[in-house]
Amino acid sequence: MIRWLVLAAALLIQMQGAPAPRPGGAGPSVGGSIAIDAARRGARIPPTLYGIFYEEINHAGDGGLYAELVRNRGFEDANLPPACVLEDGFIVPPRTPHFDTGRASTWRLRWDTSDPHPGWSLDLSGGGAGTVDLVVDEPLNDATPHSLRVTITEPARGGRGPMLVNSGHWGMAFTSGERYRLSFFARTQGVSAMDATLLTERGAVAGTTSVRIQPGPWRRYETTIAATVTDPRGRLGLAFRPAGRIDLDLVSLFPTRTFRNRPNGLRPDLADAIAALRPGFIRGPGGCFAEGITVESRPQWKRSLGPIETRSGTYSPWGYWSTDGFGYHEFLQFAEDIGADALWVANAGVSCSFRSGTYLPDAEVPALIQDTLDAIEYAIGPATSTWGARRAANGHPAPFPLKYIEIGNEQQGARYGARVKQFAAAIKARYPQIKVALSSWIAGIDRAAIAAAGPIDIVDEHAYKAVNWSVEHFDSFRTYPRDGWDLYIGEFATNSGVGRGNLLAALHDAVYMMSAEKNSDLVKMVSYAPLLENVSKRDWDVNMIHFDSSRLVRRATYHVQRLFAEHLPAVNLPAAVTLDGRAPRPIAGRIGVGTWNTAAEFTDVRVERGGRTVYQSDFSRGSQGWAPVTGRAQGGRGTWSAVEGAYRQSGEVVAFAYVGESDWTNVTITMRARKLSGAEGFLILAGTADGRRVQWNVGGWNNRQSALQAGDAIIGRAVPHHVEAGRWYDVRVEVRDRAVRGYLDGALINEAEFPRVDTVLGIAGREERTGDVIVKVVNTMSEPATLAVRLDGTRVTGRGSVTVLTSANPADENSFDTPNRIVPAVRPLTEMGSPFLHTFPPYSLSILRLATR
Secondary structure, three states: OHHHHHHHHHHHHHHOOOOOOOOOOOOOOEEEEEEEEOOOOOOEOOOOOEEEEOOOOOOOOEOOOEOOOOOOOOOOOOOOOOOOEEEOOEEEOOOOEOOOOOOEOOOOEEOOOOOOOOOEEEEOOOOOEEEEEEEOOOOOEOOEOOEEEEEEEEOOOOOOOOEEEEOOOOOEEEOOOOEEEEEEEEEEEEOOEEEEEEEOOOOOEEEEEEEEOOOEEEEEEEEEEEOOOOEEEEEEEEEEEOOEEEEEEEEEEEEOOOHHHOOOOEOHHHHHHHHOOOOOEEEEOOOHHHHOOOHHHOOOHHHHOOOHHHOOOEEEOOOEEEOOOOOHHHHHHHHHHOOOEEEEEEOOOEOOOOOOOOEOOHHHHHHHHHHHHHHHHHHHOOOOOHHHHHHHHOOOOOOOOEEEEEEOOOOOHHHHHHHHHHHHHHHHHHOOOOEEEEEOOOOOOOHHHHHHHOOOOEEEEEEEEEOOHHHHOOOHHHHOOOOOOEEEEEEEEEEEOOOOOOHHHHHHHHHHHHHHHHOOOOEEEEEEOOOEEEOOOOOOOOOOEEEOOOOEEEOHHHHHHHHHHHOOOOEEEOEEEEEOOOOOOOOEEEEEEEEEEEEEEEEEEEEEEOOEEEEEOOHHHOOOOOEEEEOOOOOOOOOEEEEOOEEEEEEEEEEEEEEOOOOOEOEEEEEEEEEEEEOOOEEEEEEEEOOEEEEEEEEHHHHOEEEEEEOOEEEEEEEEOOOOEOOEEEEEEEEEOOEEEEEEOOEEEEEEEOOOOOOEEEEEEEOOOOOOEEEEEEEOOOOOEEEEEEEEOOOEEEEEEEEEEEOOOOOOOOOOOOOOOOOOEEEEEEOOOOOEEEEEOOOEEEEEEEEEO
């Protein structure tokens, strides 16, 4: 007792220096403690734990990081992807067997390109007359078989005449005082001069120059234009004189100031923002991009080397052409420039499993393996080797920092694993220092692929999760097998229920990263995805950095990743968070039924609470009290009606209907349920937990398994299960506080305790260089948490700092209008002992750096 009185007195003294709860009525502070054992060191943490993943999605490269301002510079953007045909406005790949299933995929992609030369137009407002045509005769080279023929049939009398205009990627950003390098290939009959003009959005001149054109065959021309006006949505105009014909190809406009001032370089602000993340590695070129929509459209690194006019481009699975300007060499150079190791994803001879799944036969795999060995040689081989000499000829005699090769992306099964085994054996035989990774499908470890691959260095799991999942599954990596391979989380994000990427998303991303860091004996690499989004072409809902032609916005999760890299310990320390006397709220609310792309019906619904029946259905009299609600956009309200004594939802859609009171807790729900048709089974709704729908999904996931869920997130364990159409099932769901059990025909199918998501989670580690103890804490509650921070096994000096990422509302997001709404704030900590009190604000990430003796 005396010991606790002394401790309490010490805490009261320390409390004088604790930050006050945030104004605005955040509520009383929740008490508790965080205990850190600095004497018991855990696993070492790789200094390269946090990296980045680059993929050509959301126009991340073309129209983004790659600084080229001209869209469709080679006049090839109207081409269909290789091996595809156009049917009724859709790209259709070959209907050959899918690598995973053996059945032809029905996937197709809308084709919105009707202009034969996207991005280019002929402006006749300056007088005169002319035409433009796409031609293929006597091309510049095989990589760019199309060129644009401009015919000036009538020159202007006193005006500028016909002008060929390129709109860029939703505008070209010009800055007054900056210079822009224009290059192009031309051949001409009659035309002897070209006036190149930087135009503002409204058509005013922002800079101009003239180029003399020599008659005859293809020639390359280059000049610079100085901008006299700043405009983020400018255009490039090319006017020709006198009358005649000119063919153009590879028309390129670059700012002379690029990242590290490299030719064919990168946009400085985006590259600087990425470099500031201090990535330990960079993975590329995908992702789905590395697979292609067909195996013929996969990226091929050799085609991305050398002069830009020889690069044929790659069609991105996200629905647009990439120039290959940011090619294999540029990828490796960027990794070196930002101090990151390079991880290259080699195609396994299989296209995207979520698209066509077409593949090359096994007999062609050795050629793919040799191609991968050539890629490694290009990156790290001596300058005397065949491909090392090509690297040197391209301006980089020294090796690049290639450390990893990943085989495929999000493939699965033993057949894929067998291909990985072949790749790994060949790579290890020649380059034993290269780490080889297997891509383990998505959201889980593919045991069949791993078993077939045999010994492997790295397994890559991808994890896109709904809000709260990372909190509910905190420390889930502890349960993973330790089978001799390292785990890489190649793609992760909290990307559902978080707007376009709000504070709540960032906090749950932080929790996921804390779980990875805590389990660094297994998890060696982590990278968020996607990295970049041009806001004019969003292919994915939640992305780390948003940008347009001239601006960028660092989402809150950007700051999380930067802080985690800046405050990365060398070793883990045990840390335990305890909250005082705060029981989680029980599951409460109305009950209901639902469907997911299925038609179903329900009858004999009874709800019991405390031994008393509080609801009993009688659908022979109609559906009184039941309220259909919107499920998802594709589901609407469904088609609900009382039919033959049952409550029926007759459309194969997502739909929910509720009955009851908002204060119902600890209920037992019984009913009879029957699937009528569709892809899945049926849903039983049992209230809400922390604002999310509690449901038992019976025969979900294409009728392959059943699971309890909070919203879209699985709670507990999914069980293989199948629902028969036309069969009545006896259903029983028991809710006790936050525990739920689901029975079917008297057999227990699923049970789980719904974890609290309003909580405080923390980890700790020690930085060896300084001896500092680094404590990372996330408070997901709406109240502040004042915790006693205790360090055992070391002595604090009384000095330190705390970095806090928070905002007034968890739904707050950074935007172009408010780019700094959510940014880290740093302040010193002084006069600390052990223990000391510290208040963690509501909805916050706090990183404490504590100096120790």
